[in-house]
Amino acid sequence: MTAVFLVLSAFLASAVEMVEALTIVLAVGVTRDWRSTLTGVGTAVVALAAIVAALGPALTLVPIDRLRLVVGALLLVFGLQWLRKAILRASGYVSLHDEEAAFARETEEARAAGRERRAGLDWYAFTIAFKGVLLEGLEVAFIVLTFGSAQGSIPLAALGAGVAVVLVVVAGLVANEPLTRVPENTLKFAVGTMLTTFGIFWAAEGTGADWPGGDAALPVVLAFVLLVSFAFVALLRRQRPALA
Amino acid sequence: MRALRRFGRFWWDFVIGDDWRVAAGVALALGGSAALAAAGEPAWWLLPLAVALVLYLSLRRAAG
Numbered sequence: 227m228t229a230v231f232l233v234l235s236a237f238l239a240s241a242v243e244m245v246e247a248l249t250i251v252l253a254v255g256v257t258r259d260w261r262s263t264l265t266g267v268g269t270a271v272v273a274l275a276a277i278v279a280a281l282g283p284a285l286t287l288v289p290i291d292r293l294r295l296v297v298g299a300l301l302l303v304f305g306l307q308w309l310r311k312a313i314l315r316a317s318g319y320v321s322l323h324d325e326e327a328a329f330a331r332e333t334e335e336a337r338a339a340g341r342e343r344r345a346g347l348d349w350y351a352f353t354i355a356f357k358g359v360l361l362e363g364l365e366v367a368f369i370v371l372t373f374g375s376a377q378g379s380i381p382l383a384a385l386g387a388g389v390a391v392v393l394v395v396v397a398g399l400v401a402n403e404p405l406t407r408v409p410e411n412t413l414k415f416a417v418g419t420m421l422t423t424f425g426i427f428w429a430a431e432g433t434g435a436d437w438p439g440g441d442a443a444l445p446v447v448l449a450f451v452l453l454v455s456f457a458f459v460a461l462l463r464r465q466r467p468a469l470a
Numbered sequence: 471m472r473a474l475r476r477f478g479r480f481w482w483d484f485v486i487g488d489d490w491r492v493a494a495g496v497a498l499a500l501g502g503s504a505a506l507a508a509a510g511e512p513a514w515w516l517l518p519l520a521v522a523l524v525l526y527l528s529l530r531r532a533a534g
Binding site: 317 | 503504506524
């Protein structure tokens with residue numbers, strides 16, 4: 227059960243981040259220069275692989291109780307960021323993330339930028355693609371490493387993330403445009419819920435608490451987080467007209 | 471020095487995000503959970519309730 231949640235969480239988080247990275251890469255590639263853009267993407271992927279390869283084995287050396295406390299606390303703070311933003315979006319306080327608008331903005335900026343060449347590359351295309359993939363990918367790497375190490379299976383978490391990367395890249399190649407039909411805001415809500423659930427579960431175990439029923443408590447925690455999140459969305463939606 | 475500050479800023483934004491009070495609330499709740507567990511009392515209930523409270527307060531501030 228936990229393994230399914232683990233793969234699913236890594237998959238969803240990775241899919242969301244990769245959709246955003248794809249938008250940046252497409253915008254820069256279409257308007258500037260594909261060779262420089264793809265070199266930026268490749269360099270970022272190598273950097274991300276190096277981060278995971280360096281930190282992954284190191285994390286497995288930490289005793290599991292301490293690891294779960296640290297990882298749980300980090301996931302909880304990180305997950306609550308996602309969940310808070312997702313609730314504010316779902317209730318209309320923050321505008322929904324729109325890949326089409328993001329693509330238009332990136333394209334315009336790419337057209338307006340100067341044409342500096344370094345190492346035979348269009349430097350703007352290279353750096354924007356590199357930064358976009360690295361920053362979006364860093365969140366995926368963080369989730370893969372924390373989930374994987376706390377559950378004792380980094381390869382399983384990496385598998386979930388890897389499948390998402392392949393799917394998004396293939397879908398992007400086929401569509402050759404930003405993936406606007408991916409329900410990104412819903413996915414972000416789901417990821418925020420899962421990160422928060424695992425954060426609560428592992429951090430509590432790390433502090434020495436015992437869950438009634440052991441791992442079977444995980445779906446109950448998930449249901450609780452979902453219930454609380456939906457209740458907050460409903461509450462904020464009700465308050466909104468009164469505030470306007 | 472500037473690069474170091476930017477590096478710190480990046481990780482702060484990455485992990486802590488828009489509302490540092492959420493992280494502070496989580497830290498307090500973890501302390502409470504550890505204290506309960508050390509005293510031999512059931513502690514599993516504290517973190518879910520604390521998370522709901524911290525989230526509510528943060529959302530209320532953001533929406534206010």
